[in-house]
Amino acid sequence: MTQIKPTQQLSPPPSGPLSEPPLPVEPGPSMGRLVGVDLARALAVFGMYVVHIGPPLSATSGVASWIRYLADGRSSILFATLAGFSVALIAGRREPKTGLAGRQAKARIAIRAVVLLAVGTAMAMVFGDVVILNFYGVYFLLALPLVRLRAKTLAITATVLAVVTPQLAFGLSSLLTEPVRKSINAYDPLERLCGVGVLDLLLTGFYPTITWMSFVIAGMALARLDLAAGSVRRRLAAFGPALIVLGYGTSRLLAGADALRSSAEDASGSSGSGSFGSGSFQPRGSASSLLLAGPHSGTTFDIIGSLGVAITVILCAMVAIDRLPWLRRLAKPVIAVGTMSLTAYVGHFVVSSFTGLAFKDSWMPLLIYIGGAIVFAGIWFRFFPRGPLEYLLHAATKLAKSVR
Numbered sequence: 001m002t003q004i005k006p007t008q009q010l011s012p013p014p015s016g017p018l019s020e021p022p023l024p025v026e027p028g029p030s031m032g033r034l035v036g037v038d039l040a041r042a043l044a045v046f047g048m049y050v051v052h053i054g055p056p057l058s059a060t061s062g063v064a065s066w067i068r069y070l071a072d073g074r075s076s077i078l079f080a081t082l083a084g085f086s087v088a089l090i091a092g093r094r095e096p097k098t099g100l101a102g103r104q105a106k107a108r109i110a111i112r113a114v115v116l117l118a119v120g121t122a123m124a125m126v127f128g129d130v131v132i133l134n135f136y137g138v139y140f141l142l143a144l145p146l147v148r149l150r151a152k153t154l155a156i157t158a159t160v161l162a163v164v165t166p167q168l169a170f171g172l173s174s175l176l177t178e179p180v181r182k183s184i185n186a187y188d189p190l191e192r193l194c195g196v197g198v199l200d201l202l203l204t205g206f207y208p209t210i211t212w213m214s215f216v217i218a219g220m221a222l223a224r225l226d227l228a229a230g231s232v233r234r235r236l237a238a239f240g241p242a243l244i245v246l247g248y249g250t251s252r253l254l255a256g257a258d259a260l261r262s263s264a265e266d267a268s269g270s271s272g273s274g275s276f277g278s279g280s281f282q283p284r285g286s287a288s289s290l291l292l293a294g295p296h297s298g299t300t301f302d303i304i305g306s307l308g309v310a311i312t313v314i315l316c317a318m319v320a321i322d323r324l325p326w327l328r329r330l331a332k333p334v335i336a337v338g339t340m341s342l343t344a345y346v347g348h349f350v351v352s353s354f355t356g357l358a359f360k361d362s363w364m365p366l367l368i369y370i371g372g373a374i375v376f377a378g379i380w381f382r383f384f385p386r387g388p389l390e391y392l393l394h395a396a397t398k399l400a401k402s403v404r
Contacts, residue, residue, distance in 0.1 A: 047075020084219025247305025340387025
């Protein structure tokens with residue numbers, strides 16, 4: 001993980017679930033591409049702020065409307081893709097760790113998974129099923145058997161899952177009648193505890209593992225590439241937009257004008273403004289819903305298009321930081337938010353619960369939250385190398401050193 005200060009520290013274990021190990025702060029492409037990943041993380045955090053705190057889509061217009069629409073669903077998918085990137089960094093980015101180092105890396109990932117599941121469950125008890133961290137815990141556990149795979153194998157796996165799992169999820173959901181759901185949930189302690197049970201985590205929640213593992217595995221594949229190579233960057237520069245066109249374009253051709261429509265207003269009539277509305281699609285009963293590509297629709301077209309957006313954002317952030325040294329200096333406080341993304345994510349829930357800061361149909365709360373996160377992170381990293389929650393997570397993962 002990139003350190004804002006100090007600048008000579010060599011790579012300790014990763015500090016957060018969405019963060020990679022700190023690296024020496026030296027100029028060059030290697031540094032640029034990893035600082036760029038931190039910048040992409042910050043953009044993902046701010047995108048989720050837009051969805052959770054910003055005004056509903058119906059209250060926006062023009063550029064603001066596009067920002068709100070683009071953030072819906074795609075910011076959390078960018079977050080998940082970067083989480084996969086972090087898993088590969090912990091396990092050995094270009095070359096997977098083996099032997100004792102490999103076992104300890106897997107233990108660190110497993111510990112992070114358990115901590116995230118626990119923290120996410122606790123947050124869901126207060127803030128509801130929009131919290132993503134408990135889902136992350138499941139993603140990390142399921143990624144463990146894949147940490148030694150090469151980029152090509154990971155990419156193929158992500159592709160197969162993107163094609164197969166939406167149809168599988170639709171079939172399984174159609175079998176889950178209300179009596180069946182109630183019977184399963186009745187024996188689920190997580191469901192009773194926080195309202196987000198195993199069934200939600202795997203299949204029916206806002207970020208169902210069955211379809212979202214495609215993003216995590218794609219992020220792992222991305223991390224295994226030589227991102228400093230110009231040829232790799234050029235291929236990604238073509239591949240990302242191609243996925244966007246393929247996913248969203250095909251859906252638009254097959255399903256018509258409403259194929260990409262956001263349903264941020266459908267579930268509750270509003271989202272944002274302190275309500276932490278998810279803007280997620282509700283389960284649809286018709287097979288024609290598999291042709292849609294709107295936010296959180298969970299279809300093959302949604303996965304392909306959203307993954308294209310994630311790859312494009314990550315690549316643009318890396319290239320911009322690598323090619324524009326002035327941007328790296330100017331964006332240090334924003335990059336700092338990316339290095340403490342766990343703290344920034346949890347923080348916006350906690351701060352909202354204490355302040356009740358919400359102005360209906362106004363962008364002001366969002367701007368205050370983003371500005372507050374940037375100021376806090378910029379000041380914090382002048383004195384500490386990790387974010388507050390990242391310190392705690394790092395301390396928990398020290399248990400992995402006992403693995404032999």
